[in-house]
Amino acid sequence: MVSFSSIASKAESSETKTMWVRCIVFTLTITNLFSVPGVSGDEDFCVMDTFHRNSTWLQFTKELSSREYVVEQKFKSLHCCAKGYRSIEWYKNGRPYPWPGEVSGFILYPESANQTIYSKSVVESDAGNYTCLVRNDTDELWHTINVTVMDAAGYSGTPLQMYEPRDLYAETGDEVRLFCEAFVGRIDLPDAHNKVTWRRIAQNSSVNLPERFQVTKKPREDSEILGSHLLIHGVRKEDFGQYTCQISNTWFQSVDTSVWLREIVPYHDEIQEKSAYRQILLVFAVIILSSLTLVALYLRFGLQVRVIWKDSFCKQETNDGKDYDVLICYDDKDSDFVLGVLVPTLETRYDYRCITHSLGSVGGNFGSTWPTVLNGPAQRSRRLLAVLSPSLLHDSWTNIALYQALHTLLTIHSRIICVTLQPLPKCDSAKTAQGENLLPLLHAVSLVEWRPDGYCIGMGDRSRAHKRFWASLRLHLPPYRHSRQALSPKQELNQMSLATTGSGVNACTAIGTSKRGTLLTNSQESLEVLV
Structure with missing residues (x-):
């Protein structure tokens, strides 16, 4: 016989179960409504x-x-x-x-x-x-x-590309990932499958990826969309280049997506590169400016520096049995220049021992008797300086006359200096009418051109031109004998400037005293003949 208490407990248990079932059903209903x-x-x-x-x-x-x-x-x-x-x-x-x-x-x-x-x-x-x-x-x-x-x-055509990749930029050692995605559709067949493949394009051919690369598929939308990530951990130099992702469906139809992985230069490297370019440009600018400065200085002071170098370091021509530094031969019409400018400057300013000889009184054709009268003085002189002018060549300022004069002078002395009082005559050919070539003779002698116009002005470009004349003339004379107290290079340059100014004064004075110069010349020539 069943007691009342047992029946009551069973009824209570049944009500509890019913309540739990109702709670679960309610929860599921709510979830379905709001999901x-x-x-x-x-x-x-x-x-x-x-x-x-x-x-x-x-x-x-x-x-x-x-x-x-x-x-x-x-x-x-x-x-x-x-x-x-x-x-x-x-x-x-x-x-x-x-x-x-x-x-x-x-x-x-x-x-x-x-x-x-x-x-x-x-x-x-x-x-x-x-x-x-x-x-x-x-x-x-x-x-x-x-x-x-x-x-x-449904869809069963060629896969449709969905993601348009852009080229990626990375540094060596970075971690990068490439992505591709396409719509492939869905085919309800047992053996239906879709495939994604990554390849590296190298020299117009595809190569398999290294094992250190990681490829993962990323399907979504019930596998109707197929994507893939290509992960590269620790990019190397050889990893930069073009990559291709191929997505194919069950019907062997595919779509290719290409993307480039390019190397970027670190910011600090760009700064260093720009700094290197700036340094290179600065070096080139310094070199160019230095070169231009050297050229300008050479054009302005080159001759003076060469003269100072010659006088300071070249071997002096002493103890050679010579009595004079330079023998100066000229025509009587040029005596104002020779005796009023040339000789005083060389002797007083630069301490050269000079001997002069006028060729205007020599009879016959010019040049034919020059060896007879000049051989003796030339043997006692270290240089022979000829003042070339039309008057010295009997007013025949031609290539033939110049050839004859230079040829004769070279037979008298081996070291000839020619001071031309006017520019050499222009000609179409370097050869004379007899086929004789004048150029070798011009190269064998030292030519220095004198410009007499405006000499007394002593200013500007004309003063600079006369400084160049004296520097060019001294460059071909023997090294300066420091019989007086030795001068510093700076004093030497100042002395050269004073020489030009002083000679200008002497020239202006000599123009008014040509008669005195003629008397000095005649007395000196008489003394030379007596000796």
């Missing part, structure tokens, strides 16, 4: 496979497709994965969210912080351009996705 089919599989899309960046600025966190394909009456979600933002706004063909049903059936998924919009059953009117605008207090980003709705019968 979103399909979204649960994509709710973590913007959390998985994000870029490894520890920054907080406004940016997209993973690769975003620019085109999306969906079969009609199926679930579809669009994503705008970002961080560092305060708001995300969605637009379809420029119209802000929310949209009426005839515009689009996509709605926001709040659990993704507005990064995802979805539609449980896509219709043809859902096709179009969807743009997400991501903003913070100072910046904004936007991304557009073109949605294409396929026929409900």
Whole structure:
């Protein structure tokens, strides 16, 4: 016999079970009412496979497709994965969210912080351009996705590329990843399978990837969309180049996506390179400026420096049995220049011992009797200086006369200096009428041109021209014998300047005292004949 207490306990247990069953049924009902089919599989899309960046600025966190394909009456979600933002706004063909049903059936998924919009059953009117605008207090980003709705019968054509990759730039040692994605559709066959392959393009041929590379498949939307990541840990020099991703479907149809991995120069290297370029340009500028400065200094002081060097370091021509430094021969018409300018300057300013001989009184053709009267003095002189002028050549300033005069002088002395009182005659050919070549004779002697015009002015370019004349003349004379107190190079340059000024005064004075110069010449010649 069953007691009342046992019956009561059984009834209580049955009521408890009934209550638990009712709670479970209610919970499942609530879950079914508020759950979103399909979204649960994509709710973590913007959390998985994000870029490894520890920054907080406004940016997209993973690769975003620019085109999306969906079969009609199926679930579809669009994503705008970002961080560092305060708001995300969605637009379809420029119209802000929310949209009426005839515009689009996509709605926001709040659990993704507005990064995802979805539609449980896509219709043809859902096709179009969807743009997400991501903003913070100072910046904004936007991304557009073109949605294409396929026929409900499915898709079995060539895979459709969805992600358009851009060239990546990295430094050696960085970690990079390449991405490709395509819509392949879905075929309900037992042996149906889709495939993705990465290859490296080297010298117009494809090569397999090294084992240290990692390839991962990324399917979504019930495997109707197939993507893949190529991960490279620790980029090497040989890793830079072109890569190709090939996505194929069951019908052996494929689409290729190419992307370049390029090397970037570190910022500090760019600074060093720019600094190196600046240093090179600076060195070139210094070299050019130095060269121009040296050229200018040489043109201005080159002759003076050469003269100082010659007088200071060249071997002096002493103890050679010579009595004079220079024998000066001239015509009587040039005595004002010779006795009033040339000889006083050489003797008083530069301490050269000079002997003069006038050739104007020598009879016969010019040059024929020169050896007879000049051989004796020439043997006692270290240089023979001839003042060439038309008067010395009997007013025959031609190539033939010059050839005859130079040829005769070279037979008298081996070291000839010719001071020309006017420019040499111009000619079409260097040969004389008899076929004799004048150029070798011009190179065998030392030519110094005198410019008498404006000599008494002693200023500007004319004064500089006469300084060059005296420097050029001294350069061909024997080294300066320091019979007086030795002068420093600076004093030597000052002395040369004074020589020009002083000679100008002597020249101006000699023009008015030519008669006195003639008497001096005659008395000196009489003394030479007596000796």
